Amino acid sequence: MPVVFSHLNYIYSIKTPMEFSALKDINLQIEDNSFTMIVGHTGSGKSTLVQQINALLIPTSGIVDVNGIVVDCNVKKLKNIKELRKGVGLVFQFPEYQLFEETVLKDVSFGPKNFGVDNKKATELAKEALNLVGIDESLFDKSPFELSGGQKRRVAIAGVITLKPKVLILDEPTAGLDPQGSREMMKLFTKIKEQGTTIIMITHDMDNVIRYGTDVVVLAKGELIKKCRPYELFLDQDSFNSLSIDEPLVIKMAKRLNQNGYHISLENVIDIDSLVQEIKKEKRYE
Amino acid sequence: MENKAIEISEIEFGYYKDQTIFSNLSLDVNVGEYVCVIGHNGSGKSTLAKLLVGLNEVRKGEIKIFGQVLNEENIYSLRKKIGIVFQNPDNQFIGSTVRDDIAFGLENACVKHEDMEEIIHEYAKKVNMEEFLDKEPGNLSGGQKQRVAIAGTLAMNPSLLIMDESTSMLDPKGKREIRELTNMLRQENKKLTIISITHDIDEALQADRVIVINQGEVVLNDKPEVVFKNEEKLKEVKLDIPFSYKLNQVLNKNNIKVDSVDFEGLVKELCQ
Ligand SMILES: Nc1ncnc2c1ncn2[C@@H]1O[C@H](COP(=O)(O)OP(=O)(O)OP(=O)(O)O)[C@@H](O)[C@H]1O
Ligand SMILES: Nc1ncnc2c1ncn2[C@@H]1O[C@H](COP(=O)(O)OP(=O)(O)OP(=O)(O)O)[C@@H](O)[C@H]1O
Ligand SMILES: [Mg+2]
Ligand SMILES: [Mg+2]
Numbered sequence: 001m002p003v004v005f006s007h008l009n010y011i012y013s014i015k016t017p018m019e020f021s022a023l024k025d026i027n028l029q030i031e032d033n034s035f036t037m038i039v040g041h042t043g044s045g046k047s048t049l050v051q052q053i054n055a056l057l058i059p060t061s062g063i064v065d066v067n068g069i070v071v072d073c074n075v076k077k078l079k080n081i082k083e084l085r086k087g088v089g090l091v092f093q094f095p096e097y098q099l100f101e102e103t104v105l106k107d108v109s110f111g112p113k114n115f116g117v118d119n120k121k122a123t124e125l126a127k128e129a130l131n132l133v134g135i136d137e138s139l140f141d142k143s144p145f146e147l148s149g150g151q152k153r154r155v156a157i158a159g160v161i162t163l164k165p166k167v168l169i170l171d172e173p174t175a176g177l178d179p180q181g182s183r184e185m186m187k188l189f190t191k192i193k194e195q196g197t198t199i200i201m202i203t204h205d206m207d208n209v210i211r212y213g214t215d216v217v218v219l220a221k222g223e224l225i226k227k228c229r230p231y232e233l234f235l236d237q238d239s240f241n242s243l244s245i246d247e248p249l250v251i252k253m254a255k256r257l258n259q260n261g262y263h264i265s266l267e268n269v270i271d272i273d274s275l276v277q278e279i280k281k282e283k284r285y286e
Numbered sequence: 287m288e289n290k291a292i293e294i295s296e297i298e299f300g301y302y303k304d305q306t307i308f309s310n311l312s313l314d315v316n317v318g319e320y321v322c323v324i325g326h327n328g329s330g331k332s333t334l335a336k337l338l339v340g341l342n343e344v345r346k347g348e349i350k351i352f353g354q355v356l357n358e359e360n361i362y363s364l365r366k367k368i369g370i371v372f373q374n375p376d377n378q379f380i381g382s383t384v385r386d387d388i389a390f391g392l393e394n395a396c397v398k399h400e401d402m403e404e405i406i407h408e409y410a411k412k413v414n415m416e417e418f419l420d421k422e423p424g425n426l427s428g429g430q431k432q433r434v435a436i437a438g439t440l441a442m443n444p445s446l447l448i449m450d451e452s453t454s455m456l457d458p459k460g461k462r463e464i465r466e467l468t469n470m471l472r473q474e475n476k477k478l479t480i481i482s483i484t485h486d487i488d489e490a491l492q493a494d495r496v497i498v499i500n501q502g503e504v505v506l507n508d509k510p511e512v513v514f515k516n517e518e519k520l521k522e523v524k525l526d527i528p529f530s531y532k533l534n535q536v537l538n539k540n541n542i543k544v545d546s547v548d549f550e551g552l553v554k555e556l557c558q
Pocket of ligand 4: 150332
């Protein structure tokens with residue numbers, strides 16, 4: 001499903017002394033079935049932005065349109081919100097705020113049950129999802145609060161993917177995962193995208209942005225700065241320097257080599273293998 | 287003068303009876319050392335951190351901090367020397383504003399009231415959070431929470447600093463800034479010991495020593511250059527090698543012969 005923001009503003013604690021304007025006139029179209037990465041400095045408004053999509057936060061003004069369901073400051077009709085949340089799944093930046101049941105298995109099967117799936121089927125879905133995120137069966141009957149940080153994140157992700165949302169929003173889903181877990185999780189998200197889901201992912205990991213992203217959105221101080229293809233972000237040195245975004249190491253290497261006479265096209269470089277393929281095309285290695 | 291900050295000998299621990307996280311773990315950390323601990327999810331890193339600050343008790347064996355065996359009597363006095371930044375910063379906030387929160391820590395560290403305001407500003411500034419002193423810690427963004435948690439802990443001027451994935455939600459530049467900050471503190475105080483639990487290999491490359499934990503056991507324990515040469519072992523325990531090590535391998539596999547395992551070295555060799 002596509003997600004469209006128009007003239008969206010969001011102010012925290014409005015009309016109090018603590019009032020804070022976190023999003024300013026956001027106009028943005030997130031394409032259907034894209035893998036859209038959202039990047040930006042600490043406090044730039046990324047988490048605030050994605051929470052508008054499933055109406056966890058309601059726009060102060062302007063709208064979000066999720067495939068025809070419109071969220072604006074007048075949404076009060078709960079029926080609409082439930083329909084919206086069935087289609088839009090969100091994994092929080094801090095997974096602990098998403099976990100609440102007595103056991104891991106109950107926690108993950110809660111979602112489908114809540115949307116009317118029977119007990120047995122919900123448990124089946126939950127087991128399947130837990131398996132996909134790398135949670136061992138020995139942890140199924142544990143309290144989710146007695147898990148390690150990375151285990152909690154995996155369980156929180158499982159809880160959302162059981163719902164098979166049309167839009168899957170992930171707020172720093174690889175923070176705290178071990179390297180192998182992080183790689184496997186990215187592969188899982190890619191597979192989910194291939195099945196038709198739109199993925200919106202907040203991350204600071206630029207390697208993931210160029211490896212897996214179809215689009216990237218840059219926020220700074222509550223404003224939308226740029227939306228482009230991932231490699232385009234790194235073509236113009238000045239612009240990303242001023243955004244305090246780091247280059248992925250493969251791009252950094254490609255640029256250094258180009259300064260020394262190589263002819264690598266940056267848009268072909270998405271990981272180490274593709275970088276080496278580009279290096280091999282140089283005359284000197286023929 | 288004691289030269290060990292931490293001596294862990296043959297400890298056994300589990301959260302409940304039929305659970306064993308550590309069956310026989312031994313480890314030493316020297317005063318002034320900067321050690322990174324890496325390991326897969328659930329390997330026992332945070333558990334180890336909690337044992338070091340006496341939040342949980344070992345079943346067998348002992349833990350010495352600055353030469354003293356950790357026990358119920360000395361834990362409060364020892365805690366004055368230990369600063370810990372927890373994996374989830376929300377578990378550490380007690381004040382209703384960022385300012386109060388840092389002040390609470392200072393009170394516990396017995397800092398005089400008249401000095402507090404200056405210290406609070408100094409550390410809030412060091413982590414770029416000076417503008418947020420009047421905000422509620424719960425109402426900050428993820429990265430801002432982590433910065434405040436770090437400031438609060440550093441302000442107490444600990445001799446032993448334990449950081450449990452405390453920069454996991456910062457952008458790479460933010461991560462570097464915090465690393466520069468702790469490096470500076472180590473310059474000022476050569477006795478400051480740092481244990482940093484992390485999944486960030488770039489950070490681990492900068493450490494004096496890297497300890498790799500797998501299912502509650504130490505599997506590698508050496509200088510980063512040595513640890514990251516063990517690719518097979520690291521893969522086996524779900525970890526990874528740094529970018530430049532990997533690039534070196536893939537190049538060699540493709541018949542482009544290189545020796546360097548650092549970024550600049552590779553640039554040089556490829557451009558000869
Ligand atoms: N509940 C709240 N009340 C008031 N201000 C808030 C609240 N939540 C966030 N803010 C402020 O809004 C701004 C944007 O926060 P947000 O959480 O969207 O940032 P972010 O881009 O996700 O940052 P990070 O990368 O650190 O997670 C920040 O300056 C933050 O302090
Ligand atoms: N409070 C608890 N009660 C029972 N078991 C726990 C508790 N906390 C953690 N565990 C278990 O102990 C093991 C080690 O957990 P720990 O939190 O130390 O891992 P970790 O290495 O810090 O992992 P991560 O990288 O995911 O943070 C895990 O299998 C976890 O499920
Ligand atoms: Mg955030
Ligand atoms: Mg942990």
